[in-house]
Amino acid sequence: xxxxxxxxxxxxxxxxxxxxxxxxxxxxxxxxxxxxxxxxxxxxxxxxxxxxxxxxxxxxxxxxxxxxxxxxxxxxxxxxxxxxxxxxxxxxxxxxxxxxxxxxxxxxxxxxxxxxxxxxxxxxxxxxxxxxxxxxxxxxxxxxxxxxxxxxxxxxxxxxxxxxxxxxxxxxxxxxxxxxxxxxxxxxxxxxxxxxxxxxxxxxxxxxxxxxxxxxxxxxxxxxxxxxxxxxxxxxxxxxxxxxxxxxxxxxxxxxxxxxxxxxxxxxxxxxxxxxxx
Amino acid sequence: xxxxxxxxxxxxxxxxxxxxxxxxxxxxxxxxxxxxxxxxxxxxxxxxxxxxxxxxxxxxxxxxxxxxxxxxxxxxxxxxxxxxxxxxxxxxxxxxxxxxxxxxxxxxxxxxxxxxxxxxxxxxxxxxxxxxxxxxxxxxxxxxxxxxxxxxxxxxxxxxxxxxxxxxxxxxxxxxxxxxxxxxxxxxxxxxxxxxxxxxxxxxxxxxxxxxxxxxxxxxxxxxxxxxxxxxxx
Numbered sequence: 001x002x003x004x005x006x007x008x009x010x011x012x013x014x015x016x017x018x019x020x021x022x023x024x025x026x027x028x029x030x031x032x033x034x035x036x037x038x039x040x041x042x043x044x045x046x047x048x049x050x051x052x053x054x055x056x057x058x059x060x061x062x063x064x065x066x067x068x069x070x071x072x073x074x075x076x077x078x079x080x081x082x083x084x085x086x087x088x089x090x091x092x093x094x095x096x097x098x099x100x101x102x103x104x105x106x107x108x109x110x111x112x113x114x115x116x117x118x119x120x121x122x123x124x125x126x127x128x129x130x131x132x133x134x135x136x137x138x139x140x141x142x143x144x145x146x147x148x149x150x151x152x153x154x155x156x157x158x159x160x161x162x163x164x165x166x167x168x169x170x171x172x173x174x175x176x177x178x179x180x181x182x183x184x185x186x187x188x189x190x191x192x193x194x195x196x197x198x199x200x201x202x203x204x205x206x207x208x209x210x211x212x213x214x215x216x217x218x219x220x221x222x223x224x225x226x227x228x229x230x231x232x233x234x235x236x237x238x239x240x241x242x243x244x245x246x247x248x249x250x251x252x253x254x255x256x257x258x259x260x261x262x263x264x265x266x267x268x269x270x271x272x273x274x275x276x277x278x
Numbered sequence: 279x280x281x282x283x284x285x286x287x288x289x290x291x292x293x294x295x296x297x298x299x300x301x302x303x304x305x306x307x308x309x310x311x312x313x314x315x316x317x318x319x320x321x322x323x324x325x326x327x328x329x330x331x332x333x334x335x336x337x338x339x340x341x342x343x344x345x346x347x348x349x350x351x352x353x354x355x356x357x358x359x360x361x362x363x364x365x366x367x368x369x370x371x372x373x374x375x376x377x378x379x380x381x382x383x384x385x386x387x388x389x390x391x392x393x394x395x396x397x398x399x400x401x402x403x404x405x406x407x408x409x410x411x412x413x414x415x416x417x418x419x420x421x422x423x424x425x426x427x428x429x430x431x432x433x434x435x436x437x438x439x440x441x442x443x444x445x446x447x448x449x450x451x452x453x454x455x456x457x458x459x460x461x462x463x464x465x466x467x468x469x470x471x472x473x474x475x476x477x478x479x480x481x482x483x484x485x486x487x488x489x490x491x492x493x494x495x496x497x498x499x500x501x502x503x504x505x506x507x508x509x510x511x512x
Contacts, residue, residue: 028376028459033475037472037475037476041460042460057376057457057459057462058459058460059376059457059458059459060458072364072365072366072367073364073365073366073370074364074365074366074375074376178475179475180475181474181475181476181477182474182475184477185474185475185477203476204476204477205476205477205478205479206477206478206479207477234365236365236373
């Protein structure tokens, strides 16, 4: 009886342990939450896979973490949005050539009650200064993502160190250390302001009373870049298939596919691989 | 915001439509957690029994340590296996990071202490009662392990269910070592975390309702089987 029991457990283990899919041809792409949460990858990847037979496995992280993942050799391609960090990644020899792919923009999101009274302000610097002066709640990603980097750069540009608000009685600046969606959920619940990329904002489903407070400032520009992880650093990198994905993204076909992606009739990303210096 | 009925509707819609992506997520969840529990059982049951019947120096300290490991934080386990399995880590050559195998390994490590600790307790109690009889028919502690495990099988099923519960409920470890890749390493819990972050709270809660339902089903099945078993054994 005991033996049968053992055989049963063994058979069951073999059964559940079987891989459900045969080994496929695939690459791993470390990318950002915005490209995944906005649904862009659900639109792009089937097109690429259909054309090349290469499956794309996306690990969606903040830009800083995605670059770390690639630095460790756990991804074949990185597709992120923080140009300075990307250039450093390439300079340090972890990535081959960086290609500009597309852009969208950041928007400052705030509650309809608008506690800092900044709705309609066109200048992002003025808006942030007002938020800090009035001590209106502001949610920061705090996760070294591309959006977090952009937010910190904006604060620096207006000469405010928001981290100093932490711990004092006002405590209006709240770092949550999570992704874009989580930051929007938190801002919704706290009636706080938050900087978001437009794509995640448009596809976000729990907007509640949140709305766009400030948009259209040139400083809110958000560029995405893509690069192959350097096979010289990590020999197991699937250089041929990875480069095929990079090349497809910046090809006429890939660029057109990016432009075609829309939510509620609104275009989310604007292809600009041909733009010099992007 | 979500109204009261929308999560239920979302859950029902998922079940009724039998969406292949959704079925894949449920299938992967079951495959990963059940395999992890299996692995933990194969290692943990004999080890727990051995720990119950043997006497050696440091045994008590070991028991305390294993009991404490039942509270191992999943996120720490995830991080440790992430570092081990990463291409830059000592086991990187196997290329296991971001695969279901990595998730199975991480979950098995979380379940193992529970199986060992609960088995040890169950078998020790049983051993106290059986010891004289088994020794009188010439069975030493090591030979008695098989008999003890078999006699305690219904109590041990509960230990395995506790492990299964730990594995299905867990998100921290599988998210780190699996990467939540659509169609490859996306499980019920990681899908719920993702839908929450996309603000689709109704769908997230709907998935949660289904996950609880599946857990209930597995437990009911196990309970039913042990009832039948008890009747036949009695």
